Amino acid sequence: MTASRTPGPGPVVIPVAGVPRPRSVADDSTAPGNLAAYLAALAERRGWGGRAAFHQGHRAWTHGEVHDLGARAGRVLAEHGVRPGDRVLLALPDGIAWVAAFLGAARLGAVAVLVNPELPAAEHAFMAEDAEAVLCVTGPGLEDRFADRVRLGADQLLALAPTARPARAHPVDAHTPLYVQYTSGTTGRPKGVVHTHGDPKTYHDLIGRRLLRITEADVTLSVSKLYFAYGFGNAFVFPLFSGSSAVLVDRRPSPAAVDELVARHRVTLLYSVPSAYAALVADRGSGHTTCFASVRAAVSAGEGLPDGLGARVEELLGAPVLEQIGSTEAGHAFCANSLNHHRLGTVGRPVPGFEVELRDRAGRPVPDGAAGEMWVRGPTVTRGYLNRPEETERTLAGGWLATHDRARREPDGSYRHLGRADDMEMVGGITVSPLEVEAVLRAHPAVREVAVAAVPDARGSSRLRAFVVPEGRIRAAALETELVALARDRLAAFKTPRSVVFVTSLPRTASGKLRRHLVRRGAW
Known part of the structure; x- marks a missing residue:
């Protein structure tokens, strides 16, 4: 069906520092114009047409099939009213429908809005x-959503696309908006x-070519998942630009x-988040590593790896675990360990092409060895938030992005992540880093996960409380006594939790980040 409405606006150009302006797909193979057309031409030029691009269930889709399907999906989207510059919301699980819808929108010069x-x-x-x-392209179970908008089901898209004529690629350049991702909203x-x-x-x-090879x-x-910045690069961008393949799973x-x-x-590259790596280690005894024999490297992002976990995962996988840090605003990682330089406990060095500065609350650079907030400048840092000029001005200054991540620069140029600036707790007028307390408590063998927060007591005074996911069956009173004693032995008195609460899980976003604002409430 075709929606009845006024024509959409033309493409909006947002200049991006550090990205060269291309001539065209045909005469400059190093600079993309329309991404969908560029990737299709790249696959043909490199002879990847018959190679697997995506595995879903027991079905493999080749690079040739993927780009053909994407071009035909573009025609289906156009017949549902999508024009250049329009925004198409994709509320889809990982799968070939997600890939086809994204490539179809890109081919039309439309902007894909990626949502969980x-x-x-x-x-x-x-x-x-x-x-x-x-237009809203949705997966199963969302038929009643978006009632006031034109909606297309994933199954409809995949049914209509094979017989549709391939859409022509709308001319755009490297600076034209391609997609929108929403911040996780912790x-x-x-x-x-x-x-x-x-x-x-x-x-x-x-990152994909230079750091991960x-x-x-x-x-x-x-x-x-694909609708997160981390997953988008890992499982969509890297395979299509390298001729490799990715395994798509609709659920975590x-x-x-x-x-x-x-x-x-025979997976060779595994990407995950610390909480999932912790579950992977906890799910088995020692020595069960034969299924990971093909893995040559793993990557961790989303949150800092707890002390000791990286080494345990490396032992399990028989491969390095490369920690990195990025953001939705940067598009992917801006600081990362690599196969050439890997140091556990750090998020590595700035990605080539990116600059990182540590600044104090007043915006002044801090000396090496001192903690500060990370400010980042680089070629993929967004030029702004959608419809949020005031937020854009507050977060982006002179091309620099205020990440609100705290870090310390090590002598070798690596950065040690110290948590979020807004994660700091105030106890009795003194600022406390919960990560420091959590690291001590996590050293106890009966602790699987822990979060520490300043929680108001009955009188309204903030008291430091630890929320612990225990490892196996425990005696709560005895373990609480042990944990408080452990903290008292290794930390200053004001950093010692006044109480310990045992929980079955911690509140996390869909991307695995801890929702500290819920922890501070004392219940979720």
């Missing part, structure tokens, strides 16, 4: 309204971050599912 399909209805409604989406209303047609190639050139032979499994895989998928597809 498992969000509550109110958040979906907010994002659709905020993005002014002209503490407030999510903000739409705009990225351009030139950004994905930069992610691959600087991805080749055609690699097979990727990313626990983080359990440790047992990870074992099976890695063994079945």
